[in-house]
Amino acid sequence: MIDIAETIARFNAGRDPERLAMKYKAMCASPFVFLRGTCHLFYERLPQQALLDDAPPVWICGDMHLENFGSYKADNRLVYFDNNDFDEACLAPNLYELVRLLTSVLVGAADLKLSRAQALALCHTAVHAYGAALALGKARWVERETSSGMVRDLFDGLASRTRAAHLDRRTTLKGKTRTLKVDGKKALPVSDERRAAITQFMLQFAAGETDPGFYRVLDVARRIAGTGSLGVDRYVILVEGKGSPDGNYLIDLKEALPSSVVPHMRTPQPAWRSEAERVVEIQRRNQAVSQAFLHAVDFNRRSYVLRSLQPSEDRVALKDWDGKLPRLEGVVVSMAELSAWAHLRSGGRQKSSIADELIAFGNRTDWQAPLIELATQCAAQVAADWKAYCEAYDRGAFKG
Known part of the structure; x- marks a missing residue:
């Protein structure tokens, strides 16, 4: 027992x-x-x-x-x-x-x-x-x-979904400036220290991209999503994207932890450089075409998956x-x-x-x-x- x-x-x-x-x-x-x-x-x-x-x-x-x-x-x-x-x-x-x-x-x-x-x-x-x-x-x-x-x-x-409507559900718009809704349902506040660390991380990430301005951070919050991963270090990041206010993008930054399957079976595993590399690489192998924005990154000396949050993301309403x-x-x-x-x-x-x-x-x-x-x-x-x-x-x- x-x-x-x-x-x-x-x-x-x-x-x-x-x-x-x-x-x-x-x-x-x-x-x-x-x-x-x-x-x-x-x-x-x-x-x-x-x-x-x-x-x-x-x-x-x-x-x-x-x-x-x-x-x-x-x-x-x-x-x-x-x-x-x-x-x-x-x-x-x-x-x-x-x-x-x-x-x-x-x-x-x-x-x-x-x-x-x-x-x-x-x-x-x-x-x-x-x-x-x-x-x-x-x-x-x-x-x-x-x-x-x-x-x-x-x-x-x-x-019929639009980026503006997607942003309206997750942010508050004042003039031409959006901020994340910290409502205790989808997001929680983040400390000033962690906000600064994530902003700095995104600056470094953006330096290797073709359009660094796209990733300019507008706001950060702790993300609430899923069930199994609740409590895992995870953030939603609002970035400039293709221009304020309706061209902004939402990005998910989530810590990658070891697979909970592996300890309970005998199949040998390859040596991954990080847990995030494992998650991203297997996702790319298994999906017909992988998600538009998906990266394995290092943040705060730990392994994270960085990906976009899209208006086109949803599940089938099984109860219907x-x-x-x-x-x-x-x-x-x-x-x-x-x-x-x-x-x-x-x-x-x-x-x-x-x-x-x-x-x-x-x-x-x-x-x-x-x-x-x-x-x-x-x-x-x-x-x-x-x-x-x-x-x-x-x-x-x-x-x-």
């Missing part, structure tokens, strides 16, 4: 207390939010068995679940729908990726108002779609013209499935296929499986039913751990 409260507190030690308190409170909301906030615990509790360890090694995102897919603008100026979180990325057996996705479907069923039978049907849909995409051996992608259903709805909604299961099936098929395409696309790199090995695996079906059974065990474990966590939280175990 492990002490859930102690394990979670130990993993999160050293994080920003104000944002960490938000994370701890949010994780009480449901088992699904708890799952999103405890990737480390999922892999610590994942049963070790040949089904997983004998699967072909691939580059995984590491934190696969229903909420870690979304839209973004790539460096070719097109908008794609793809996996968008690579903080935990590493080289691992491909079924590590799939078992977490299936578990998220089962654990998230209550939040989505799905019956047990419907959730299990979605799991079968996911494994069949993943296997078929691998067997085909061709990496594809999802953009507006190749999307359908709820993913197409997402793209249609993005069409309107009781029509085929609508959710379409999204889950896209997620499963995107995972397979990422594994094919990044194959053959630093000991990841080549396409022939992945095609052979996709043509097998003997892993599918056992994987769903394993996911049901994982979902039951998540539910039990969430209950233990909530009891500890109510006792005050995470106060102060």
Whole structure:
């Protein structure tokens, strides 16, 4: 038996207390939010068995679940729908990726108002779609013209978004000058010392860019985003961009920490120069076209990922499935296929499986039913751990 409260507190030690308190409170909301906030615990509790360890090694995102897919603008100026979180990325057996996705479907069923039978049907849909995409051996992608259903709805909604409206949601405009909204929901204030340090860092970064004036800092705040990474050192930076007030850009600066998957498996990892290099490089390998502004940088003698925050970033509104299961099936098929395409696309790199090995695996079906059974065990474990966590939280175990 492990002490859930102690394990979670130990993993999160050293994080920003104000944002960490938000994370701890949010994780009480449901088992699904708890799952999103405890990737480390999922892999610590994942049963070790040949089904997983004998699967072909691939580059995984590491934190696969229903909420870690979304839209973004790539460096070719097109908008794609793809996996968008690579903080935990590493080289691992491909079924590590799939078992977490299936578990998220089962654990998230209550939040989505799905019956047990419907959730299990979605799991079968996911494994069949993943296997078929691998067997085909061709990496594809999802953009507006190749999307359908709820993913197409997402793209249609993005069409009317403007940079000015995006900025209006996150900033306050006085005359022609914008400042970040420090509202306790998306952002918190930053100390004068840290503001000066980030401004100096951006000056140094800009010196190596073709348009240094683009990166002139207008404002800085601590960013509130996600669940699992709440409390990690992270900032939102408002820069001049293409001109004030409506040409300003928002940039995210986030510390890159070690993958919480790696300690719980036997697959050897390459030697990365930094954790940020690992995150950025695997993201570039796995996505069809990588995000427009994405860099591994060093700040404050630590490793960070620097990236743009775009008007075109959003997630599918899964709760809008309107009781029509085929609508959710379409999204889950896209997620499963995107995972397979990422594994094919990044194959053959630093000991990841080549396409022939992945095609052979996709043509097998003997892993599918056992994987769903394993996911049901994982979902039951998540539910039990969430209950233990909530009891500890109510006792005050995470106060102060």
